[in-house]
Amino acid sequence: RGTGGVGVLVKKKICEKVVEVRRKSDRAMAVVLAFEEEVVKVICGYGSQSGRGIAEKEQFFDVMMNEWDLEKVDELVLGISDFNGHVGKWIQGFEGVHGGNGIGERNLEGRILLEFCDEKELYVTNTWFRKTEKE
Known part of the structure; x- marks a missing residue:
């Protein structure tokens, strides 16, 4: 249990x-x-x-x-x-998955997530719109 x-x-x-x-x-x-x-x-x-x-x-x-x-x-x-995971701000290699509005550096978990999304034809949706400073 x-x-x-x-x-x-x-x-x-x-x-x-x-x-x-x-x-x-x-x-x-x-x-x-x-x-x-x-x-x-x-x-x-x-x-x-x-x-x-x-x-x-x-x-x-x-x-x-x-x-x-x-x-x-x-x-x-x-x-x-x-x-x-942190997918970071750079989209190189994941142009169809990452929208270009991430922040910071990519970590291992972020890379695994991007590979997962790439294989399954998914998007990391919160990278497809710009966030304000508060977000």
Whole structure:
């Protein structure tokens, strides 16, 4: 039995639309909702913090990668996760993934995240818009 984990909050009025919940680990899960016109899968994850072992980080990304591999053609898939990585401000090599509005330096977790997104044709969305100083 786990001691922590991730969760997905769902409004009461759409709770009946939940058709499947898959808890993959303490750090990753998926919830599938069936609406009249659309099936939506929400993948939620919380990556290991900096300083944790590489094996733990790789295990998290493997779980996330496997969940994306289960994507069905007719599903709308949303990934909402904290990967605990810094993708940095430089986009070189990740032009289709990184929007150019990152900050700071890229760390190992950020590189792994960018490679993951590149392989799965995903975007690091918070790099596609400019943030104000407060953000």
